[in-house]
Amino acid sequence: MKEIQYVRGDATTPIGNDKRIIVHICNDIGGWGKGFVMALSKKWKTPEKQYREWFKSKENFELGEVQFVAVEEDIWVANMIAQHKINRNEKGEAPIRYESVKEVLTKVSDFAREKQASVHMPRIGCGLAGGKWECIEPIILETLSEKDVEVTVYDF
Numbered sequence: 001m002k003e004i005q006y007v008r009g010d011a012t013t014p015i016g017n018d019k020r021i022i023v024h025i026c027n028d029i030g031g032w033g034k035g036f037v038m039a040l041s042k043k044w045k046t047p048e049k050q051y052r053e054w055f056k057s058k059e060n061f062e063l064g065e066v067q068f069v070a071v072e073e074d075i076w077v078a079n080m081i082a083q084h085k086i087n088r089n090e091k092g093e094a095p096i097r098y099e100s101v102k103e104v105l106t107k108v109s110d111f112a113r114e115k116q117a118s119v120h121m122p123r124i125g126c127g128l129a130g131g132k133w134e135c136i137e138p139i140i141l142e143t144l145s146e147k148d149v150e151v152t153v154y155d156f
Contacts, residue, residue: 020120026083123136
């Protein structure tokens with residue numbers, strides 16, 4: 001099993017020369033405009049453009065789905081839908097959906113192994129989605145690390 005590598009830095013500039021996948025969590029209502037996506041949009045226009053087109057198409061645009069967007073020759077951005085709406089619900093539950101995180105990261109794992117790519121991310125699900133890292137990290141270990149996919153987590 002590979003250990004998660006924690007580094008200080010910017011996840012939009014993933015370290016290494018291998019094939020790399022930058023993953024981040026999106027909501028299921030087509031909203032793009034706060035948090036990590038702002039850094040992505042500043043660097044590349046395609047992830048936002050394709051996410052918005054995907055939302056409009058309504059084709060498989062739902063929790064647990066992933067869209068892989070090629071942004072450079074050896075770099076993809078994975079738009080992962082694992083956040084329900086954008087605010088806490090009436091019960092006070094955060095928008096993050098841990099079951100969906102597991103689903104999307106399982107798909108990322110398959111894609112990463114197929115492409116022989118490493119996975120790079122900020123602390124996904126812990127910002128606007130309201131998730132807790134102690135719940136997300138075990139999912140990363142189970143879906144990626146235990147499948148021998150290299151993971152780097154960036155703290156800005």
